[in-house]
Amino acid sequence: MNNHLKDLRAAKGWSQAILAEKLDVSRQTVIAIEKGKYDPSLPLAFKIAGTFGLRIEDIFEP
Amino acid sequence: MNNHLKDLRAAKGWSQAILAEKLDVSRQTVIAIEKGKYDPSLPLAFKIAGTFGLRIEDIFEP
DNA sequence: CAGAAATGTAAAGTACCCTTTACTTAATCC
DNA sequence: GGATTAAGTAAAGGGTACTTTACATTTCTG
Numbered sequence: 001m002n003n004h005l006k007d008l009r010a011a012k013g014w015s016q017a018i019l020a021e022k023l024d025v026s027r028q029t030v031i032a033i034e035k036g037k038y039d040p041s042l043p044l045a046f047k048i049a050g051t052f053g054l055r056i057e058d059i060f061e062p
Numbered sequence: 063m064n065n066h067l068k069d070l071r072a073a074k075g076w077s078q079a080i081l082a083e084k085l086d087v088s089r090q091t092v093i094a095i096e097k098g099k100y101d102p103s104l105p106l107a108f109k110i111a112g113t114f115g116l117r118i119e120d121i122f123e124p
Numbered sequence: 125c126a127g128a129a130a131t132g133t134a135a136a137g138t139a140c141c142c143t144t145t146a147c148t149t150a151a152t153c154c
Numbered sequence: 155g156g157a158t159t160a161a162g163t164a165a166a167g168g169g170t171a172c173t174t175t176a177c178a179t180t181t182c183t184g
Contacts, residue, residue, distance in 0.1 A: 001105055015130060029172055031132070038171060041140085042101045043063055046124040056118045062108040077160060091142055093162065103141060103170085131180065141170070150161070 002061045006034045008052050023047050064123045068096045070114050085109050 009019050009030075016034070020027040025044065033040050033048075039060070040048060049056045071081050071092075078096070082089040087106065095102050095110075101122070102110060111118045 001108075016132095017130080026173055027131090028174080032171080035132085039104045041171060042104055042107050042118075042122060043124060044171085045104050045107075045118075046063075046122075050124075056104075056107075060104060060108075062105060062112075078162095079160075088143055089161090090144080090163095094142085097162085100141060106141085125184105127182105127184085129180100129182070131178100133178075134176085136174090138173075139171085141168100143168080144166090146164085148161100148163075150159100152157100152159070154155105154157085 001039045002036070003033065003059055005030075005048065005059065008054075008059065009034075012052070019051070022051050063101045064098070065095065065121055067092075067110065067121065070116075070121065071096075074114070081113075084113050 009016070014022075016027050016030045020030045023030070023044065024047070029040075029044075032038055039045075045056050045060060049059055052059065071078070076084075078089050078092045082092045085092070085106065086109070091102075091106075094100055101107075107118050107122060111121055114121065
């Protein structure tokens with residue numbers, strides 16, 4: 001599954017560490033999702049969408 | 063995380079087995095998600111939303 | 125250039141998603 | 155009532171999501 005997390009984060013000027021803190025996950029998790037190593041859980045996907053003020057469908061593409 | 067999967071499925075008149083087949087997962091997975099035992103993975107959430115012609119946010123509530 | 129901040133890689137451990145199999149308990153229908 | 159279909163429960167196993175720790179590399183900044 002593809003995603004624009006890295007671009008969205010960059011647009012906000014946030015470091016991976018800052019985003020990880022906002023999402024309440026480890027920095028490793030942010031890295032893994034940005035690099036497409038794996039997809040976030042559904043609850044985390046909701047949290048990500050909420051953090052960026054977008055819908056899940058706007059951030060992730062199956 | 064809460065969801066209306068059972069109601070949506072009933073509205074379509076589909077059995078758990080039929081829905082499982084449409085989603086390409088086991089019937090156990092359908093049962094577990096309907097009963098809230100756990101949340102689907104993000105890819106499966108997309109598949110569920112697609113199957114019902116809805117958005118993920120319309121089916122699942124954090 | 126030196127130091128700091130940001131990003132990336134790796135590995136081991138835990139918990140959760142999903143599977144298969146098997147059995148039990150409704151609900152539906154001749 | 156007996157048979158069939160649907161729904162529910164349980165348990166073991168594999169793969170994935172996420173953690174922590176540690177170290178290497180790149181990028182920014184003074």
